[in-house]
Amino acid sequence: MLATLMQTLDSTIANVALPHMQGALAASQDEIVWVLTSYIVAAAIATPLTGWFTDRLGLKRLLVVSIAGFTMASGLCGISASLQQIVLSRVLQGVFGAALVPLAQSILLDINPREKQGQAMSVWGMGVMIGPIIGPTLGGWLTDSYNWRWVFFINLPVGLLALAGILVSLPARDDRQKRSFDFVGFITLGVAIGAFQAMLDRGDQLDWFGSLEIRIEAVIAAIAFAFFIVHTATAGPRSFFRYQLLWDRNFATGIGFIFVIGAVLYATRALIPPMLQNLMNYPVATTGLVTAPGGLGTMIAMLIAGRLVGKVDLRLSLLCGFAVSAFSLWQMTQYTIVLARSDIVWPGLIQGFGLGLVFVPLSAASFSTLTPELRADGTAIYSLMRNLGSSIGISVVQSIVSRNTQVSHAALAEHVTAFNPLLRQQFDVSSQASMATLDAIITQQASMIAHIDAFKLMLFATLAVIPLLALIRPTHQHVAGEIAHVALD
Template identity: 70%
Template sequence: MSPESPSGSATVPLNRPMITISIMLATLIQTLDSTIANVALPHMQGSLSASQDEITWVLTSYIVAAAIATPLTGWLSDRLSVKRLLALSIAGFTVASALCGLSETLPQIVGSRLLQGIFGASLVPLSQSILLDINPREKQGQAMAVWGMGVMVGPVLGPTLGGWLTDSYNWRWVFFINVPIGAFALFGVLTFLPARPTRHDAKFDLFGFATLSLAIGALQAMLDRGEQLDWFGSHEIVIEALAAAISFAFFLAHTATAGKTSFFRYELLKDRNFATGIFFIFVIGAVMYATRALLPPMLQNLMNYPVATTGLVTAPSGAGTMVAMLLAGRLLKRLDARLILLAGFLISAFALWQMMHYTIVLAESDIVWPGVVQGFGLGLVFVPLSTLTFSTLTPALRADGTATYSLMRNIGSSIGISIVQTLMTRGTQIAHADLAANVNPFNPAMQPMLANGSHYDIAVLNQSITQQASMIAYLNDFKLMFVATLLVIPLVLLIRPARKVDGETLAHAVMD
C-alpha cells in the first residue's frame, strides 16, 4: 500500500507495524496513568505533606481534565491534522509526566496532572481513528484487538506496575516510566505516520464547548467526591449537580438549534450502530472499572491480602482480555460480529455470577479464575463492538466519533464506580444493622457472652459482623452488575452487521 504524500507528488510506504507500535505505546501510557498512581497515593501523601482529602486531587484532576479535553479531539484534528495533534499530545503528556515526578508540593503535582489529562485526552481516540484508517476493512477486527489491549489492559496492569515501582524505587517512578516510552512513541509518530491535510475552515463553537465542558467537569467532580462528602448532604455536591444539569440542558438546546456549526456532530447519532455502540461502551466502562474498583479493597480489607498479592491475583484478568482480543480479531473474519458480542456478554455475566457467590474465605484461585473469565468475556465484547460501532460511520466523522466513544467509556466508568462504592457503603450499614439486631439478651446463643460481660468478646463479635456485612454489600454490587450485563444483551439486535465494501478503500483514508 502506498498512499500519496501530502503534496501528491510522491508516494511513501505505509509502515503499518511501526505506526501501530508507536500509537499503541502512547495509548498504553495514557490508560496506565488512569490507575497506576492509585497505589502510590499514601507515599505521595507523606512526601507532599497532604491530607487524605487533598491527595485525592492527584487522581481527580487527571480524570476531570481528560474528560473536558476529550471532545476537542475532532475539531483539533481538523485544524492541526491528526499527525500534528498526536505528536503534540504525546510530547505534552511526556513532559507533564516528568513534571509530575519532579513535583515537590501538592499544587505542583495537581497542576502537572491537569496537563497530563489535557494532553492525554486525545491519545486514545486518535489511536483508534488512525488504526481504522490505515487498515483495510478485513483487517480492522485485528486492528481493534490491538487497540483494545492497550485500552483495557492498561487500567488492569496499572495498580500492579504502580505497586512494584513504588516498592522497588519510589512513587516518582510511577510518572518517570512514561518518559522513555513517550519519547519512543513520539519518534515513531513523527517518522512513520503520514500527514493529513488540515481543514482551516473548521469553525470552533465556543458556546457548545463551554457548556459541554462545564457539564462534564461538574459531573466528574460530583462523582469523584460524592461518596466522600455524603452526596446530596453536601452543598458542594448539590452545586456541582445543578451546574452539570443546567450546562447540559443549555448544550442540548444549543446543539438542536445551531445546526452544522454546533460543536457536537449530531450526525453521529443518526447512525444506529454508533448510537447503540456508545451505549454499550458506557455499560462496559461501568461494569469493567467498577469490578476493578471493588476487588482490591475487598481483598485487602476483608481478607487481609497484601498489596503485592492483590495485584498478582487481579492482574491475570488482563491476560484473559488479551487472549480474547487476539481470538476475536481472527473470529471476525469467519463469524458474524454480533454473535461474538453476544458470547462475550454471556461469558462476562457468568463471571459476575461466580463473583456473586464469593465468601469471606477465598483461595487465590477463587479470585484468579473468575477474573480471567470476565477478562476473556470483555475482550470478546470490546473488539466486535469497536468494529461494529464504526463500520457504518463515514471517515469524515471518525475523529469526532472516536472521541465521543472514549468519552462515553470514561463517563460510564466514573458513574459505575460511584454507584457501586455508594451502594457498598450504605449496604454495609444496612446489613450490619440487620445482623446486629440478633445480638440481644433474648438470643440463646448470646446469653453466655452477655452474662460473662467481656468487652473483648463483644468487640470481636462486632468486627466479625462488620466483615460479614461488608461481604454482603460486595455481593449485592456484583449482583447489580450481573443484572445490568444481562439487561443490555437484547440491544445487540439493534446493531446492523458490517457492510461489505472494498477492503482497499479505507487503507487510503489516512490521506482523506
C-alpha cells in the same frame, strides 16, 4: 500503540497504590478516589476536542504535543507532595492524554489499507483493553518494590520512546483545516460533566441531596446539559458535537455499549484491589498478581473474536461476550471474607475473556457504517463515552460500598447483644478491648456485604444492555471480513 497503552494504563495503574497514597498525602478514603476520577473526568471533558484540535494543528503535531504534555504531567504526579498537587497533575494528565487513544485509532485507520484495517483495529483494541487490566499488576509491583510514585515515573521512559518514534516514523503532512470552535457547546458540556462528577464524588460524603452543595451541583449539571442539547440541535454545522453521528444506528448503539463496558471494567478494577488489601490483608504485589490474568483472558478472546468476525453474526459474538462477562460478575457476587487466590483469578480471567469477545465486534459494528469525514469525531465520542462510563462507574460503586457498609453494620449489630449465648462464649462482653475487636469483625463483614452489592449492580447493568443488541444492524460481509485478518505473529 505505546501512546495508547500509556494512556489506558494510567487509568488503573494507581488503583492498588491508593492506600499508600492515602497515608502519604494525609487524605481520607473518599478524597483519595479523586486521584482516579480527576484523571478520567479531565480526559472525558477534553476528548471531544480531539477533532477540532486535529483540524487546527494537524494530526502529527497534536500527537506530539499530547505525548509530551502527558509525559510531563506524569512527572509532576510523581513529585506531588499533597492531595491538591496530585489531583491537579492528574487533571493535566487527563487533558493531554485525552487525544492519545482517538488519535492512535485514527492514525491506524489512515496508514493501513482497507484490507488491513481490521488487523490494525484488533491490535489497537488490545492496547485499549489490556492497559486497564495489567495496570494493577504493574502498579502493585512498582509500589511494593519501590514506592507509589513510580506508578507515575514509569511513564517517563515510555513517553519519551513514543515521542521519538512519532517524530521519526510518522510522515509529516499539512492536514490542517480552518474550523471554527464552538465555545458554547464545549463549555456547556464541560460544565455538565464536571458538575455531575463532583456530585458523584462528594455525594456520599455530604449525604447526597440533604446537602446544599450537592443540590447546586445537580442543578448546574442538569441546566448545562439542557443548554448543550438545545445548542447542539440549533447550531447546525457550527455545533461542537457532530449530531450526524447519532443518525447512524450502529454507532449510537455502540457508544451505549462502550459506556457500560467502561463502567463495568473500570469499576471492577477499582473495587477489587482495595477490597483484597483492606479486608483480606493481601500484600500489594500479590494483589497485582491475582488481578493480572484478566489481561490474558482479553488477549485470547480478541484473537478468537478477530477470527469470528466476518464468519458469524457480530450480534452473536457480542451476546456471548456479555453473557460471559455477566457470569464472571455473578461469580464475584458469591465472594466471602475468606477467599483463595483462585477465587480471585478465575472470575477475573473469565471477565477479561468476555470483554475481549465484546470489544472487537463492537468496534467493527460501531464504525463500519460511519463515513470517513465523521471518523475523527466518531472516535473521540467513542472514547468520551468509555471515559464517562468509567468515571461514573467508579464513583457509583465507591458510594455503594461506603453507604452500604454503614447500613449493613447497623443491621448486623442489631443481632449482637450481651444476652446472646454464642457471643458470650467467644467474647468478654465486659471488656472494651474485646468489644472493639468484635466491632472490627462486624465492620469487616459489613464491608464485604457492601462489595457484593456493588458486584450485583454491575451484574444487573450488564444483563440490562443485552436486549439492546437487537438495535445493531448486521454488518455487510465484506466490511466485517476486514476485521477477521488478525495478526497472530
